[in-house]
Amino acid sequence: MAKFLTSREENYSQWYNDLVIKADLAENSAVRGCMVIKPYGYAIWERIQAELDRKFKATGHVNAYFPLFIPKSFFSREAAHVEGFAKECAVVTHYRLMKDPNGKGVIVDPDAKLEEELIVRPTSETIIWNTYKDWIHSYRDLPLLINQWANVVRWEMRTRLFLRTAEFLWQEGHTAHATREEALEETNKIIDLYADFATNFMAIPVIKGYKSVSERFAGAEDTYAIEALMQDGKALQAGTSHFLGQNFAKAFDVQFTNREGKLDYVWATSWGVSTRLMGALIMAHGDDNGLLIPPRLAPIHVVIIPIYKGNDQLDKISEIAVDLKLKLENAGLNVKYDNRDTHKPGFKFADYELKGVPVRLAIGPRDADEGTVEVARRDTLTKETVSRDNIVGHVTALMDEIQNNMLRKATEFRDKSTYYVETWEEFRDVIENKGGFVMAHWDGTPETEEVIKNETKATIRIIPFDSPAENGRCVRTGRPSERRVLFARSY
């Protein structure tokens, strides 16, 4: 386990911030609570986008774009929704600046006050449903399966790089259906899609389940989520899929004529994942040497580093390296040949480890003579010398092995850190001293949930779909319970 987790003195947050900055992913911007995503970090985001986009399109979804600004009045249409987001909205009140008549600089022109304030979207349900009203008239217009890639702003009191920034990038799907069943099916389909993506693409095992009423999305009838466990024992909500019922259809008066010729409100879902996934990547896989990026996600699969003395050797090694690069690229890998003369090999080794590149190939004069190449794995930090003749097969096989190994390791950690507890003492002990997931009985009331939260800072992360029926007693109140739910402290 990484040092930063075994030493209580280590400041986890500081480590996290440092790692992100050193690995060249992001930095704090000049704007409160926002971040600059640097090119390498953005390359990872683009990989996430590409894979999700592929999955969305394969399930019949299409992309569209809706405005950044939402008229304030839209927000008050759905009561629970406004309640949930009102406290964290950035509001545009003016549209013009002017020179300060009393001095230097500029001031907001008081004459440029907007009739109605505009909200910078914290999520797009309202403006999208206001638009859907004009798009949906008949059952023939349904289902409407639209996704948007966008930025949103939530004026959080406390921010943290990637996990909670004031502005973040995400995708939000907003679908409309003719029946309740169809909308529920969509909600399920998407949470499965997210779970598959997290598990098999990002190598982050997740638990699927329902959110408790108090953790539910503002305006939803039900919220499904995937919950991941970070290496420091805290849970991270990695994606959500909401069944919105007819709430937004009623709020925005979106009715359609069904097959029977009768008017009905449409059924809705919305769902999203964000740049927070990159926080999950860092915290689920990172070690003391930096990031580990699973091969399927990695923007660079293989880096080739030459080791040489003088230009003669470099030329000779470059010839081998360029040939190798081409062969690997033909096998579908993204390969970087770092022949910079400005850094020594040792520096490059450390740098690509920090960036989490899955496989590193080093070629020196010895390898040039012997027809070999040194292969180093980022996940195990092991090195071996391999003949160049079968390097392509070796490396492609390694990609699968590293991907599987990372998922296996994360899953083992998750399972090892999941505790089944029966008593309040055990519960407190795990939450306070061990960290991780706690599977415990709960009497089903928001009141008890609140008490537990106040006393331990642990919340119900999820009511797992696959939690079996099991009679037990609530860990806090002793009242009867029919299934275990998952508690944890969370980000």
Add this chain to the structure above:
RNA sequence: CGGGGUAUAGCGCAGUCCGGUUAGCGCAUCUGGUUUGGGACCAGAGGGUCGCAGGUUCGAAUCCUGCUACCCCGACCA
């Protein structure tokens, strides 16, 4: 918004208590040379409105007042 901390070169910091030459150090940068199988070394060079605005003083990074930003811990949240 409450509690604590910080603000000095691109980054990390010392100097502030106890005001006094030209504001230092490490890393990074640049130049030259030697290096290159795990974060190179030597020599030299450049880089500062000391967070902002006032005040005290012959003199302020240092003292006083106000403000702002950031970090950590809470409350809130994806």
